[in-house]
Amino acid sequence: xxxxxxxxxxxxAIRQTVGDAKAITALSGGVDSSVVxxxxxxxxxxxxxxxxxxxxxxxxxEPQRVADRFASLGIPVELVDAQDDFLAALAGLxxxxxxxxxxxxxxxxxxxxxxxxxxxxxxxxxxxxxxxIEETVAGIKRQHNILxxxxxxxxxxxxxxxIEPLKTLRKDDVREVAKALALPADVYHRIPFPGPALATRIxxxxxxxxxxxxxxxxxxxEEELGDSGAFQYLAVxxxxxxxxxxxxxxxxxxxxxxxCVQSTDARTATATELPWKKLHRICDRxxxxxxxxxxxxxxxxxxxPATIEYI
Amino acid sequence: xxxxxxxxxxxxAIRQTVGDAKAITALSGGVDSSVVxxxxxxxxxxxxxxxxxxxxxxxxxEPQRVADRFASLGIPVELVDAQDDFLAALAGLxxxxxxxxxxxxxxxxxxxxxxxxxxxxxxxxxxxxxxxIEETVAGIKRQHNILxxxxxxxxxxxxxxxIEPLKTLRKDDVREVAKALALPADVYHRIPFPGPALATRIxxxxxxxxxxxxxxxxxxxEEELGDSGAFQYLAVxxxxxxxxxxxxxxxxxxxxxxxCVQSTDARTATATELPWKKLHRICDRxxxxxxxxxxxxxxxxxxxPATIEYI
Numbered sequence: 001x002x003x004x005x006x007x008x009x010x011x012x013a014i015r016q017t018v019g020d021a022k023a024i025t026a027l028s029g030g031v032d033s034s035v036v037x038x039x040x041x042x043x044x045x046x047x048x049x050x051x052x053x054x055x056x057x058x059x060x061x062e063p064q065r066v067a068d069r070f071a072s073l074g075i076p077v078e079l080v081d082a083q084d085d086f087l088a089a090l091a092g093l094x095x096x097x098x099x100x101x102x103x104x105x106x107x108x109x110x111x112x113x114x115x116x117x118x119x120x121x122x123x124x125x126x127x128x129x130x131x132x133i134e135e136t137v138a139g140i141k142r143q144h145n146i147l148x149x150x151x152x153x154x155x156x157x158x159x160x161x162x163i164e165p166l167k168t169l170r171k172d173d174v175r176e177v178a179k180a181l182a183l184p185a186d187v188y189h190r191i192p193f194p195g196p197a198l199a200t201r202i203x204x205x206x207x208x209x210x211x212x213x214x215x216x217x218x219x220x221x222e223e224e225l226g227d228s229g230a231f232q233y234l235a236v237x238x239x240x241x242x243x244x245x246x247x248x249x250x251x252x253x254x255x256x257x258x259x260c261v262q263s264t265d266a267r268t269a270t271a272t273e274l275p276w277k278k279l280h281r282i283c284d285r286x287x288x289x290x291x292x293x294x295x296x297x298x299x300x301x302x303x304x305p306a307t308i309e310y311i
Numbered sequence: 312x313x314x315x316x317x318x319x320x321x322x323x324a325i326r327q328t329v330g331d332a333k334a335i336t337a338l339s340g341g342v343d344s345s346v347v348x349x350x351x352x353x354x355x356x357x358x359x360x361x362x363x364x365x366x367x368x369x370x371x372x373e374p375q376r377v378a379d380r381f382a383s384l385g386i387p388v389e390l391v392d393a394q395d396d397f398l399a400a401l402a403g404l405x406x407x408x409x410x411x412x413x414x415x416x417x418x419x420x421x422x423x424x425x426x427x428x429x430x431x432x433x434x435x436x437x438x439x440x441x442x443x444i445e446e447t448v449a450g451i452k453r454q455h456n457i458l459x460x461x462x463x464x465x466x467x468x469x470x471x472x473x474i475e476p477l478k479t480l481r482k483d484d485v486r487e488v489a490k491a492l493a494l495p496a497d498v499y500h501r502i503p504f505p506g507p508a509l510a511t512r513i514x515x516x517x518x519x520x521x522x523x524x525x526x527x528x529x530x531x532x533e534e535e536l537g538d539s540g541a542f543q544y545l546a547v548x549x550x551x552x553x554x555x556x557x558x559x560x561x562x563x564x565x566x567x568x569x570x571c572v573q574s575t576d577a578r579t580a581t582a583t584e585l586p587w588k589k590l591h592r593i594c595d596r597x598x599x600x601x602x603x604x605x606x607x608x609x610x611x612x613x614x615x616p617a618t619i620e621y622i
Contacts, residue, residue, distance in 0.1 A: 096554055096563065203551045240514045240551045242621040243407055245614065252407065253616070257608055271591075276584040283582075283611040294616040297568055297608035300594040303556065305564070305605040310553040 003180035010165040014043035024049045024121035029066035032127030040125045041075045056083035057197035060219045082111040090206040096311040103196040108149035128164040191232045200311040204239030216290045217256045230272045231263040236310045244294035253294030269303040314491035321476040325354035335360045335432035340377035343438030351436045352386045367394035368508035371530045393422040401517040407622040414507040419460035439475040511622040515550030527601045528567045541583045542574040547621045555605035564605030580614040
């Protein structure tokens with residue numbers, strides 16, 4: 001595939017479709033939305049509004065880091081603080097499906113739909129890829145009809161239109177396009193990170209305090225395993241507690257699970273056989289650097305029957 | 312220390328104290344109660360009644376295995392089915408301290424006290440060791456005044472007396488006494504197993520079904536790690552569930568933690584660096600042989616800050 005040609009064609013197509021109107025896109029920092037943002041920016045310049053929605057569910061410094069990264073590429077990103085919206089929607093929820101749904105609904109129906117309306121944009125750029133469409137058709141993923149998710153039923157009445165420049169590509173191709181666009185390597189080599197973000201890594205209720213705990217553990221795991229060559233690595237905060245003893249006193253602490261897997265396409269995965277020295281070091285850091293955590297477990301399970309994430 | 316002499320002295324002392332009266336002892340299968348049972352039997356013959364209380368919390372086939380083992384040594388053991396008493400006491404409890412207390416209370420105040428009264432015994436043989444007394448004095452363990460635990464306050468009025476033949480010994484000495492008594496090696500080399508048994512290995516409520524799950528996992532771990540040379544190895548059933556995928560369908564399964572530690576005295580411990588092949592094999596067996604379990608985690612944490620058990 002000729003990626004340079006693909007890029008030129010998509011830029012031309014976006015320009016032709018949007019004309020002098022305004023478009024908007026939501027950047028997450030993942031490779032799909034990053035590529036769409038760059039294509040949109042090259043096509044439309046300042047007629048593209050790029051927002052990064054801070055859901056409170058992102059990793060350490062992630063919103064600012066993504067915004068800075070794109071600013072350095074000459075693409076302005078508006079950081080939107082929607083932390084309270086997401087935390088309010090998640091309060092009291094413990095069922096995994098309900099939590100995922102709450103994140104999706106808050107993102108599309110509440111926060112992004114408001115931003116779209118306020119922006120005056122008539123076009124939405126969206127990073128849908130071929131696999132998303134296939135999985136939606138197969139019933140594995142919920143639908144990717146973004147207009148419906150935004151609560152916009154009648155495209156004709158309101159004049160909204162969705163542009164999906166990557167809908168014919170698979171992930172590998174998107175990475176090649178990113179490379180051809182001269183995006184930094186850490187954008188297209190980024191380990192997978194799910195849409196509902198850290199909400200998928202908290203068993204039980206998602207609260208500001210519990211997010212702080214899993215965020216710290218995630219930072220340690222990413223720091224320690226950044227050069228592991230593994231497909232994906234992450235930290236999960238369980239809801240259970242277990243007994244422990246610290247400074248001679250009995251305590252009842254929280255539990256972090258470290259997960260690190262080998263995989264080619266995320267459809268199957270096996271637990272990485274990490275060096276024991278590395279496992280001990282990660283465990284030591286987690287139980288000493290994170291308040292109230294006194295256990296660290298390593299997930300041995302492959303996919304199937306486990307999934308990579310916990311929610 | 313001269314263990315043969317110790318044995319002779321204790322047998323003579325028990326015989327002298329009890330005379331022609333009857334005595335009773337509760338055998339758990341652990342080294343302390345096994346040694347006390349053999350000493351008592353040699354001293355008193357059929358004037359010693361030995362009971363094994365089946366609390367529903369024991370490991371696979373454990374009550375029958377212990378009874379058979381002592382029967383083959385010529386020591387009759389009465390199996391007492393108290394499963395319903397323990398399960399009723401544990402129903403609805405999730406707090407670790409409350410669960411431990413419920414097991415202790417049911418054992419002493421309800422089941423064993425009834426057996427003592429029914430037996431007509433005036434003497435109780437009990438496997439208290441020096442460490443128990445020291446830890447009780449230091450406030451680490453709850454008190455070991457067995458008469459109070461049996462709800463018997465006035466020894467004078469009722470004529471009950473407790474005999475503690477091992478109260479001057481530490482665990483290592485007890486093992487030597489077991490050896491000198493020609494007890495089988497698997498009695499004195501048995502890995503530690505806590506008094507509240509499998510109740511310490513279930514996070515959340517202890518039910519018959521959840522006991523079945525952790526009992527199967529325990530059997531697999533003990534079978535696979537029997538020759539590991541580790542100080543202790545066990546399986547824990549968490550209360551949390553995580554998503555999984557089996558036969559193309561999303562499921563929400565249970566989680567087993569495997570724990571295996573190196574230690575000399577249980578006061579400190581480190582996670583054993585097991586071969587990956589062994590870890591994968593244990594995980595595979597757990598997720599295929601046990602219904603409703605789709606994750607297997609390995610505990611990396613040392614003691615402190617974790618304890619060896621989870622409750």
